[in-house]
Amino acid sequence: MKILITGGAGFIGSNIADLLIEENHEIVIVDNLSQGKRENVNENARFYKCDIVNAEELELxxxxxxxxxxxxxxxxxxxQTSLKKPSLDAEVNIKGTINILECCRKFGVRKIIYPSSAAVYGNPKYLPVDEEHPxxxxxxxxxxxxTPEHYIKTYSRLYDIKYTIFRYxxxxxxxxxxxGEGGVISIFIDKFLENKSPIIFGDGNQTRDFVYVKDVSKANLLALTNGDNKICNISTQKQNSINELFATMKDLLNSNLEAIYKQERNGDIKESSLKNEKAHKFLKWNTEYSLKExxxxxxxxxxxxxxxKNEVAVGIHD
Structure with a gap:
């Protein structure tokens, strides 16, 4: 299949592209490189530097x-960017998605796979959170x-474009x-390697459901042929506290650093864990990686x- 991946030079998109290329799919990548990196793009993919907010570029x-x-x-x-710049947030995530959907309509795209987020649920009323949660x-x-979930479902009804919506x-x-995109794990690793104490906002007892990007990529692969017109959580259905995460990473990186605790941030959820039974049922998907792995x-x-990088830096100074 010929598959176009927007954001394909970014973290998740580039991992998905690699897996799909391994499975012999033809991959086209669109990315404006504001967060993605050109070196992340698989050499076997065709790349277009293009912003999804620019409808004319995208249509080309x-x-x-x-x-x-x-x-x-x-x-x-x-x-945090969404709280500081809500107009920018809406322009990219809502208007950009509408531009994508318009191209899907005009050019006969059979299906769109859209990653939404656990953030849509807000503070959970129960755990694990299922797709019917408020x-x-x-x-x-x-x-x-x-908001784009509603647009996608309406485009599907009006123009017969199939979809799978993931809530990661x-x-x-x-x-x-x-x-850049700043997941807590990548931030912690960066601090550990620079021998700087990682910062934990709040008391560290807040929990998250951490799912490995290779498991996420596999869900996207399966959605090419499964899960039509379904919304599925993609998760491990397990809770891990930030303190537990810190301790595990400290051990893996053989560090003696201690965390610095600061005031919790606005917009951060206290506890999170997503139920993943629909992904098992409709995609035949299962996680393959434990958090430690x-x-x-x-x-x-x-x-x-x-x-x-350190070896290169030492070589330069020598």
Whole structure:
């Protein structure tokens, strides 16, 4: 299949692209490189530097490529940015998605796969959170990720475009940028390798459901042929506290650093865990990585990069 991935130079998008290329799919990547990196793009993919907010640029890519399926990863994903710049957040996440859907309509795209977020649920009324949980976001990011779900379902009804909507838990793994999209795991690793104490906002007892990016990529692969017109949580259905996460990473990286605790931030949820039975049922998907296995692979990936950079720096100064 020919598949167009928006945000394909970013963390999750590039991992998905790699897996789909391994499975012999033809991959087209659209990314404006505001957060993604050109070096993340698989050499076997065709790349267009293009902003999804620019409807004319986007339509030109669709005119040339005419993809069968779109995986729409491009987004503004930072909660704090959404609170400071709600207009920017809405422009990228809502208007950008409408531009994608218009191209899907005009060029006969068969299906769109859209990653929403656990942020749409807000503070959970019960755990684990299932897909029928009330929608009550506590950040503009949660709102801007949920609104496109309605557009997607309406486009599906009007124009017969199939969809699978994912609500991701906290995704982590290789290529997550600690200075850009800023997942807590990549930020902690960056601090540990720089021998600086990681910062924990709040008391560290807040919990998250951490799912490895390779498991997320597998869900996208399965959605090419399964889960039509379904909304599925993608998660491990397990809770891990930030304190537990810190201790595990400290051990994996053989560090003596202690965390610095600061006041909790607005828009941060206290507890989170997503039920994943629908993903099992409709996608035949299961997680393959435990948190420790995923963390070990991720930590080793970043440590190798850090060691190489240090060797180069030493060589330059020598």
């Amino acid at each position: 890519v669709f005119t040339i490529e005419k993809p069968e399926i779109v995986i729409h990863n491009a987004a503004q994903i930072d909660v 929608i009550n976001p506590i950040s503009f990011y949660g709102t801007s990720k949920h 838990a906290n995704v982590y793994g290789i290529r997550q940028d600690p200075k 995923g963390l070990k692979e991720t930590c080793m990936y970043y440590k190798e990069i850090y060691d190489v």
